[in-house]
Amino acid sequence: MSGSPIVGRTDSRLVELTREQALELLARAPFGRVVYTRDALPAIRPVNHLLDDGLLIVRTRLASQFSTAVQSRSGVVVAYEADDIDIHRRTGWSVVITGIARPVTDPTRITRYEQLLQPWIGSPMDGVIEIEPTLVSGIRLIDNPIPDSSGTPGT
Numbered sequence: 001m002s003g004s005p006i007v008g009r010t011d012s013r014l015v016e017l018t019r020e021q022a023l024e025l026l027a028r029a030p031f032g033r034v035v036y037t038r039d040a041l042p043a044i045r046p047v048n049h050l051l052d053d054g055l056l057i058v059r060t061r062l063a064s065q066f067s068t069a070v071q072s073r074s075g076v077v078v079a080y081e082a083d084d085i086d087i088h089r090r091t092g093w094s095v096v097i098t099g100i101a102r103p104v105t106d107p108t109r110i111t112r113y114e115q116l117l118q119p120w121i122g123s124p125m126d127g128v129i130e131i132e133p134t135l136v137s138g139i140r141l142i143d144n145p146i147p148d149s150s151g152t153p154g155t
Helices: 019-028 065-071 107-116
Strands: 010-016 031-038 041-052 055-060 076-086 091-103 127-145
Touching (some): 019 041, 019 076, 031 065, 041 065, 041 107, 065 076, 065 091, 065 127, 076 127, 107 127
Antiparallel strands (some): 010 127, 031 041, 031 076, 055 127, 076 091, 091 127
């Protein structure tokens, strides 16, 4: 196949998001992936979340490896990633936050989050963890139509 572009094909390009844009997209995402350290190695688990007053909130089982890692220290650095990618259109977005994770211990807050954030898997979730976003980054993949030979963007 020649190196010439396919007429009508769309390539995507990356656009950096502001902190506010990234957090707005994260707030709309139904779930993401928490990255934490287990036995000095990175571990990744999918979880659902909500943003509340600037904090990312996740529910987990108290006996889970993630919860155990957070409970064993006064605060642990974690990353959290969420995205929405359309593989056919080559568009979408990805947001990554890095921050300190801590267990939520206030019974009033725990009850509130149990009402607001329903587990998306069948296991009971008896723990709540908050992540304070220190670093927030995000990208958006947007359509970048390749012009045809006349200079008109493809469709």
